Amino acid sequence: MKSKSNNKKLKILMLAPTPFFSDRGCHIRILNSYLRLKREGNQITILTYPIGRDILNIKTKRTINLPGYKKTEPGFSPYRPFLDFLLMIKSIREMKNKEYDLIYAHLHEGALIGIILKKLFNKKAIKIIFDSQGSLVGELSAHGTIKNKGIIKNILFSIEKYITNNSDEIITSTEALKEFITKNITRNITKKQTKSIKVIRVIKDLPDKFLFNNKIKPANLKLPKDKIIVVYLGGMQLYKGIEYLLKAIPYTPENKFHFLIMGYPVDDAKQLAKQLNIENRITFTGKIPYEKAPSYLKLGHLAVSPKTLESGEANAKIYNYTAMNLPVVCFDSKENREIIKESKGKGYFAKDKDVKDLAKKIMEVEVKR
Numbered sequence: 001m002k003s004k005s006n007n008k009k010l011k012i013l014m015l016a017p018t019p020f021f022s023d024r025g026c027h028i029r030i031l032n033s034y035l036r037l038k039r040e041g042n043q044i045t046i047l048t049y050p051i052g053r054d055i056l057n058i059k060t061k062r063t064i065n066l067p068g069y070k071k072t073e074p075g076f077s078p079y080r081p082f083l084d085f086l087l088m089i090k091s092i093r094e095m096k097n098k099e100y101d102l103i104y105a106h107l108h109e110g111a112l113i114g115i116i117l118k119k120l121f122n123k124k125a126i127k128i129i130f131d132s133q134g135s136l137v138g139e140l141s142a143h144g145t146i147k148n149k150g151i152i153k154n155i156l157f158s159i160e161k162y163i164t165n166n167s168d169e170i171i172t173s174t175e176a177l178k179e180f181i182t183k184n185i186t187r188n189i190t191k192k193q194t195k196s197i198k199v200i201r202v203i204k205d206l207p208d209k210f211l212f213n214n215k216i217k218p219a220n221l222k223l224p225k226d227k228i229i230v231v232y233l234g235g236m237q238l239y240k241g242i243e244y245l246l247k248a249i250p251y252t253p254e255n256k257f258h259f260l261i262m263g264y265p266v267d268d269a270k271q272l273a274k275q276l277n278i279e280n281r282i283t284f285t286g287k288i289p290y291e292k293a294p295s296y297l298k299l300g301h302l303a304v305s306p307k308t309l310e311s312g313e314a315n316a317k318i319y320n321y322t323a324m325n326l327p328v329v330c331f332d333s334k335e336n337r338e339i340i341k342e343s344k345g346k347g348y349f350a351k352d353k354d355v356k357d358l359a360k361k362i363m364e365v366e367v368k369r
Contacts, residue, residue, distance in 0.1 A: 010042045010101040013094060013117075015110035017084050019052040020060065022072040023290045024235060024263075025316060026133055027052075029173065029205055030106050031290075033131055034058060036203070037104070045098075047091055049083050055290070063090050073265045074235060080109075088113045095121050103128045108136045111163045130167035133314070135180060136160040161185050170200045173314040176335050178202050204342075205316035211294055212323035218298040223283060227258040228367055231300030231326070233293060234307075234317050236263040238272070241306035244331075244355050248306075249278045251359035257281070262288045262296055297324045301367040305330040308353060319343055329361045 014034060021027045030046075035056075037044055046058065050065035051072060063086040069079045091113055094100075103126055105114040111130040118126050136156060164170065164185045172178045178200050223229055236242055242261070246269060249259060261269065264287040273279050288296055297303070303321035308331060315336060321328045322345030330336045332349035340347035348361040 008101075011099060012037060012042050012044045012102045012104050013091070013100045014044050014046045015087070015091060015103065015105045015113055016046055016048040016060075017080075017087055017107055017109040017113070018049060019072045020046070020048040021052050021055040021058075021290070023287055024074060025205075025314075026074065026107070028290060028316070029131070029133055029314075031055065031058075032205055033104065033106070033171075033203075035208075044104075045094065045100075047087060047094060049087070061090070061094070063087050073237075075237065084109045084113065088116060091117055092120065100126060102126065104131065105129065105167070106131045107133065108160060108163050111167050112159075115163065115166045127168045128166075129169045129171060130164065131171045132164070132177065132181065133173065134177065136163075165198070168199075170198060171203050172200065173203065173205050173316065174335055175202055175338070177314070205314055205319060207320045207323045209323070211291065212297075212320055213294070214298075214325045216294040216298050216324075219292065219295040221260075221283070221285070221296070221299060223260060223299060224258045228256060228301045229258055229260050229299055230362060231260045231262070231297055231303045231321075232305075233262040233288065233297060233303075233320070234305070236261075236266050236269045238268055241308055241331075242269050243272065244306040244308075244353060244358055245304050246272050246276060246278070247355040248359040248362065249281055250276055251356055252362055254281060257362065258283070260285070260296070260299060262286075262293075293320065294324060297321065297326065300324075300326055302327045302329065302362070302365045304328070304358075304362065305336070306358065307331075315339060318345070321345070327365050327367065329358065329365060331358075 016030050018026060020030055034044055034046065046060045048060050048062055050062045054060060063083060066079055066082060071077045095117055103114040103117060105111040105128060114128040118128055164181060170181060181200060232245055234240060259282045261282055262285045266284050266286055270284060273282055297320065303326040305315055305318050305328060307315050318328055318330065318336065318339045322343040327346040327348065328340060329348045329350065331352045348365055350358040350361045
C-alpha cells in the first residue's frame with residue numbers, strides 16, 4: 001500500500017489486539033496482511049498483547065503482561081478489556097515517539113483504538129484502515145458470550161456501527177462480509193448527503209505457495225495405513241463447526257475412515273467424542289505450528305471444513321486444503337462454492353448443518369490412495 005502520488009513508502013502502525021502469534025485463523029490473517037504490506041516496501045510496527053510467539057522473524061512490540069493471563073485461544077476473556085487499555089496506552093506512547101502515516105487496525109478493538117489515536121493526533125491526518133474479520137455481534141453470539149436478542153446485543157451493534165463508520169477504509173476477506181457491512185452497518189447514502197459510500201475492499205486469505213504446496217513431505221505421525229484419512233485443521237471450539245464433523249463420524253463406516261483432527265483447544269471436542277463413543281476413530285494432535293501445517297495436511301486423503309459462516313468469518317482453511325490438492329467436504333453456501341471454484345479445487349457440498357448429509361458426502365469423495 002503505497003502513496004499513489006509519489007510512490008512513498010509508508011510508516012504503518014499495525015494494531016493487533018490478540019496474543020499474536022498463536023497459530024489460528026485470525027492470526028494468519030494478521031500475518032498475511034503484514035507480509036503483503038511489507039512486500040510493498042512499507043515499514044511496519046506491530047503492537048500486540050503480551051503473550052504469543054514471534055514468527056518469521058517479525059518483530060513485535062508487546063504490552064506488559066497481567067498476572068494470570070495465559071489464554072491464547074479465541075473467545076471471551078475477562079483480561080481483554082484491561083489488555084486493550086494497555087494496548088491503547090502503548091499505542092499513544094508509540095505515536096508520540098514516532099511519526100506514522102497510517103494505522104492498520106485488526107479486529108473491532110484495534111479499530112476503536114485507532115479511532116481514538118486519530119482524534120488525539122488529528123493534526124497528522126492519519127488514515128485508519130480497519131481489517132474486519134467478521135461481525136462483532138455475530139462473533140460474540142456464535143461464541144455464546146451474548147444472547148441473540150437483548151439490550152446488550154443492541155448496544156454492541158451500535159458500537160460496531162460506530163467503529164465501522166469512523167474508519168477511513170475497510171478491508172474484508174470475503175464478499176459476503178462486504179455485503180453484510182454495506183447493508184447493515186455503513187451509513188445509507190441519501191440525496192442530501194454528499195459523502196461517497198465508504199471504501200470496502202476484499203483481500204482474500206490466500207495461502208503462501210512456498211509453504212502450502214503438494215511437494216511438501218508428510219509429517220511423521222502414526223496413523224492407520226489401511227484407512228482413508230479425513231483431515232480437519234482449525235479452531236476446535238464447537239461453534240467453529242467441529243461439532244457437526246464429530247456428530248457425522250458415527251454415520252461413516254469405521255473400517256474405512258479415520259479422522260485426523262488438528263487444532264486447539266481440544267477439551268470440548270474430546271468430551272463430545274467420548275460421548276459419541278468415537279474416540280478410537282480420531283487422532284487429536286492439539287495445536288499445530290502454522291509452519292508445519294502443510295506437512296500434516298499432506299497425511300490426508302480428503303479434508304472437511306464444517307464451518308457455517310454465521311458470524312461473517314471467512315472459511316480460509318479451504319484455500320489451504322485445495323493448495324494441498326485435497327478434495328473438500330463442506331456445507332453448501334455461496335461463499336464455499338466461490339472458494340472452491342476460485343482455487344480450482346474439488347468440492348462436495350452437504351446440506352447446511354445436516355450431519356448425516358455431511359457423512360454422506362465424506363463417503364462420496366473419490367480419493368487417490
